[in-house]
Amino acid sequence: MDNAIRIGAVATALGVSVETLRRWERKGLVQFERRGGDRWLPVAELKRLLRERQSPGHTSGPFRIVSLVTREAVEELGLKPGDQATAVVKSTTVIVESGH
Numbered sequence: 503m504d505n506a507i508r509i510g511a512v513a514t515a516l517g518v519s520v521e522t523l524r525r526w527e528r529k530g531l532v533q534f535e536r537r538g539g540d541r542w543l544p545v546a547e548l549k550r551l552l553r554e555r556q557s558p559g560h561t562s563g564p565f566r567i568v569s570l571v572t573r574e575a576v577e578e579l580g581l582k583p584g585d586q587a588t589a590v591v592k593s594t595t596v597i598v599e600s601g602h
Contacts, residue, residue, distance in 0.1 A: 516555060
């Protein structure tokens with residue numbers, strides 16, 4: 503599924519349960535795409551939800567974070583050496599956004 507993530511992975515990334523996401527959907531706070539009986543969330547929507555859940559002004563500060571990223575992800579984001587990117591870390595899930 504290109505540019506969409508299954509509800510279970512979304513729950514893990516946000517640190518909530520699948521049932522919480524279903525309640526959010528019923529309340530109109532999030533809209534999943536239904537495909538073959540499964541719920542999928544567009545990556546852009548997950549990014550929005552992660553940004554909303556961030557604590558304002560709380561960042562890693564002067565610390566450098568190093569991560570391995572697949573070649574496919576780098577190509578999809580259009581990243582080149584020296585580009586700035588944002589990493590959102592939740593448990594063992596990391597989402598990288600390009601800085602442009």
